[in-house]
Amino acid sequence: MRAYFARHAQTLIGSLGRLVSQPFGSAMTMGVIGIAIALPLLGSLLLQNARLATSNLNTAFDLTVYLDKKAGSARTQQLAKQLRLRGDVAQVRIISADEAFAQFRNDSGFGKALDALADNPLPDTLVVTPTLDASTPHGTETLKSAIAAMPDVQAAQLDTEWVKRLHAMLDVLKRVVLLTGALLALGIVLIVSNTVRLDILNRRAEIEVMKLVGASDGFARRPFLYSGIWYGLGGGALALLFAAAAGAALAQPVEQLATLYGSGFRLQGLGFLTAASVLGIAALLAWAGSWFAAQRHIREIEPA
Amino acid sequence: MIRFEQVFKRYPNGREALSGVSFSVESGELAFLTGHSGAGKSSILKLIALIERPSRGQVIVNNQNLSGVTRRRIPHFRRQIGVVFQDHKLLHDRPVSDNVALPLIIAGVPKREVDKRVRAALDQVGLLGKEKSRPLELSTGEQQRVGIARAVVAKPKLLIADEPTGNLDPDLARDTMQLFKRFSEVGVTVVVATHDVHLIEQFGARRITLSAGRVVATS
Numbered sequence: 001m002r003a004y005f006a007r008h009a010q011t012l013i014g015s016l017g018r019l020v021s022q023p024f025g026s027a028m029t030m031g032v033i034g035i036a037i038a039l040p041l042l043g044s045l046l047l048q049n050a051r052l053a054t055s056n057l058n059t060a061f062d063l064t065v066y067l068d069k070k071a072g073s074a075r076t077q078q079l080a081k082q083l084r085l086r087g088d089v090a091q092v093r094i095i096s097a098d099e100a101f102a103q104f105r106n107d108s109g110f111g112k113a114l115d116a117l118a119d120n121p122l123p124d125t126l127v128v129t130p131t132l133d134a135s136t137p138h139g140t141e142t143l144k145s146a147i148a149a150m151p152d153v154q155a156a157q158l159d160t161e162w163v164k165r166l167h168a169m170l171d172v173l174k175r176v177v178l179l180t181g182a183l184l185a186l187g188i189v190l191i192v193s194n195t196v197r198l199d200i201l202n203r204r205a206e207i208e209v210m211k212l213v214g215a216s217d218g219f220a221r222r223p224f225l226y227s228g229i230w231y232g233l234g235g236g237a238l239a240l241l242f243a244a245a246a247g248a249a250l251a252q253p254v255e256q257l258a259t260l261y262g263s264g265f266r267l268q269g270l271g272f273l274t275a276a277s278v279l280g281i282a283a284l285l286a287w288a289g290s291w292f293a294a295q296r297h298i299r300e301i302e303p304a
Numbered sequence: 305m306i307r308f309e310q311v312f313k314r315y316p317n318g319r320e321a322l323s324g325v326s327f328s329v330e331s332g333e334l335a336f337l338t339g340h341s342g343a344g345k346s347s348i349l350k351l352i353a354l355i356e357r358p359s360r361g362q363v364i365v366n367n368q369n370l371s372g373v374t375r376r377r378i379p380h381f382r383r384q385i386g387v388v389f390q391d392h393k394l395l396h397d398r399p400v401s402d403n404v405a406l407p408l409i410i411a412g413v414p415k416r417e418v419d420k421r422v423r424a425a426l427d428q429v430g431l432l433g434k435e436k437s438r439p440l441e442l443s444t445g446e447q448q449r450v451g452i453a454r455a456v457v458a459k460p461k462l463l464i465a466d467e468p469t470g471n472l473d474p475d476l477a478r479d480t481m482q483l484f485k486r487f488s489e490v491g492v493t494v495v496v497a498t499h500d501v502h503l504i505e506q507f508g509a510r511r512i513t514l515s516a517g518r519v520v521a522t523s
Contacts, residue, residue: 004412006414006415007409007412205393206395208393209393209394209395209406210406210410211379211382212353212355212382212387212389212393213382213383213387213406213407213410213454214379214380214381214382214383214407214410214411215379215410216379216380216410217379219379219410302355303355304355
């Protein structure tokens, strides 16, 4: 049994030596694998970070309630009072039409041009913050429809609509990443399969000799399966390198962007577990590719 | 050790290489297969090593009817016999020691045992000290002897050789045949295919003469 493992270890090292002895060809194969893995890997990292960046926005569900212009400020106060009594409302802030107009006049840059207007076109507005318990998509939705049904309410708008849309987009993107990943995985299997096939044909004479002195198909196959695993590990390592480089290149601009949005968000890199599974998956795919080639072509080679 | 019973071999191209060949070789015997090229010598050796299957007839080697050896069992069967080729069939990118060790590694012999037996086999063919050389650094005669060392390293009961002296000068050829004779003297059954009639006359061993796929004389 020990001899068996020693033999496997020897073949493992031997196949690595063979790859090192043809650095250019091996590097090309590994490079292709690396790129094929780096693409979906970067895609999933992007998704993961986008989710992380928007997850804290999810809890800040504020509802903006636009009132009927004809309602008047007394009615506004009354509505605010009514809303404050609700169990699922934490806070109600009133932005009167005058306040809103003054702010708009300041911020919009239209300034004096707005003075030409005969009267203020803006309605009174209530900003309703739900309680923490009610800050779920369902809870806010219930609150929103309840408010919308109240008299003198023109419209109730959830400020987080765009977050929902973003999440829907992220879901679509996730599918795209998964699909691309599946296609590229198939690509890796095919590439390694073809590389190993050429490898086998190049060493046809050697395989013949091995079979003549009693090697089984399995024995002749073994070094090729191991070189497949090496291709995978090399390609996986390259993919991690690509991803790390892309992360480093993006870290600063993302930080800047986050700061502009007043967020402390920082780009999350690859965890150890992700890195390990990238290597594992790469090795597995490449092994599968070499297995297909070896299974088929080693059987065909018979001494004559 | 070897028995052929009414063996026919027709290749896919229609050529009939063997037409009803019957002979037997006893255990521990040295036998020469002779005849012109194309007489069927190589075909007989290929049938013994299960490189080819007969079209008709029975081949029995070491009490096994080869028709009962399935494709899966061929590797195991081949480990019981040593084969020497005219073109040596060595691995040129591996040192001599790896070449000789190959049958042992395939059989799963532990490393320490492998080293010992490789040295013993190289000693038998007079190549001790050449372990680290690459086959192409050696002369043709030396390469041939590496091939012989590889064939005997696993101590097979049967050794077959196809024109082992084909590329050697007369002195080397005689030395090589002498080597085969010595193996037969320690109990190995040896079958050598050769067209060099003058050489084998010096050995007085068993001779099976073939012509056009038939056995025309045995001694």
